[in-house]
Amino acid sequence: MAQIAPLADPLAGAPRPVDPLPDPARPRARRWPHARLGRVLAPFWHLGDHPPAQSAGAVPINALAPSDIGLLIVHYALLGAEDRKARFRSNLSFSALSHRYHTLDWGSFRFLGARVGQRLVAVAELAPLPDGIGPGRELALSVLGPWQHSGIGERLMQAAMRFVCTEERQPLVLFVRPDNKPMVRLARKLGGACQAENGDYSFVFPAA
Numbered sequence: 541m542a543q544i545a546p547l548a549d550p551l552a553g554a555p556r557p558v559d560p561l562p563d564p565a566r567p568r569a570r571r572w573p574h575a576r577l578g579r580v581l582a583p584f585w586h587l588g589d590h591p592p593a594q595s596a597g598a599v600p601i602n603a604l605a606p607s608d609i610g611l612l613i614v615h616y617a618l619l620g621a622e623d624r625k626a627r628f629r630s631n632l633s634f635s636a637l638s639h640r641y642h643t644l645d646w647g648s649f650r651f652l653g654a655r656v657g658q659r660l661v662a663v664a665e666l667a668p669l670p671d672g673i674g675p676g677r678e679l680a681l682s683v684l685g686p687w688q689h690s691g692i693g694e695r696l697m698q699a700a701m702r703f704v705c706t707e708e709r710q711p712l713v714l715f716v717r718p719d720n721k722p723m724v725r726l727a728r729k730l731g732g733a734c735q736a737e738n739g740d741y742s743f744v745f746p747a748a
């Protein structure tokens with residue numbers, strides 16, 4: 541019986557076809573969040589290098605609106621790590637700050653800010669008091685490094701006291717760690733009554 545020769549592979553040696561639908565490029569591994577933070581903040585780095593171009597006494601203080609969220613987040617991100625810890629009790633990342641202020645109940649919070657051009661150099665955040673403490677507002681202050689020690693924190697705190705104690709007729713309360721000397725000294729200077737509780741100080745400014 542005649543033997544049948546094996547068939548030659550007709551595609552042997554032919555160029556490999558090109559896949560018309562190549563796999564999509566693999567996403568890049570997640571980068572270290574600070575690299576992203578660095579890019580976001582790059583236009584603002586110069587703020588830390590120069591002394592204030594405008595006298596702190598002349599910087600106007602105004603109420604902030606929800607449209608200022610971006611400026612607010614950048615303000616908190618530009619605080620030094622130690623100042624951010626003093627302010628939030630944790631060195632919040634950029635994305636945590638962004639989440640906090642994009643999901644904030646703007647109906648119950650108030651913000652006062654000192655603005656120089658498109659920058660907030662100081663912010664007073666006025667939150668509702670934690671549950672069970674009663675009516676009133678909790679104050680948290682922050683001033684960008686180059687603007688500290690120029691009197692702006694004191695002006696902002698006085699503006700917050702006028703707004704809450706005089707206009708809203710509510711007590712203003714400040715919770716602060718005893719080792720935060722600048723804030724403790726400022727609160728004492730403005731006449732707050734100090735109570736020590738659970739390792740923290742609280743300063744109360746009564747309604748006018």
Ligand SMILES: CC(C)(COP(=O)(O)OP(=O)(O)OC[C@H]1O[C@@H](n2cnc3c(N)ncnc32)[C@H](O)[C@@H]1OP(=O)(O)O)[C@@H](O)C(=O)NCCC(=O)NCCS
Nearest residue numbers: 623626680682683688689690691692693694722723725726
């Ligand atoms: C606390 C803070 C708001 C003060 O703002 P500031 O603009 O530097 O303060 P001012 O220049 O208006 O100073 C007002 C008073 O505060 C006190 N003070 C401010 N800086 C101080 C410092 N380094 N050491 C001691 N007291 C200080 C002083 O009593 C000062 O008055 P005086 O100069 O007559 O003695 C600012 O240091 C800051 O943003 N810190 C980081 C965030 C923070 O800790 N927030 C408080 C958490 S609620």
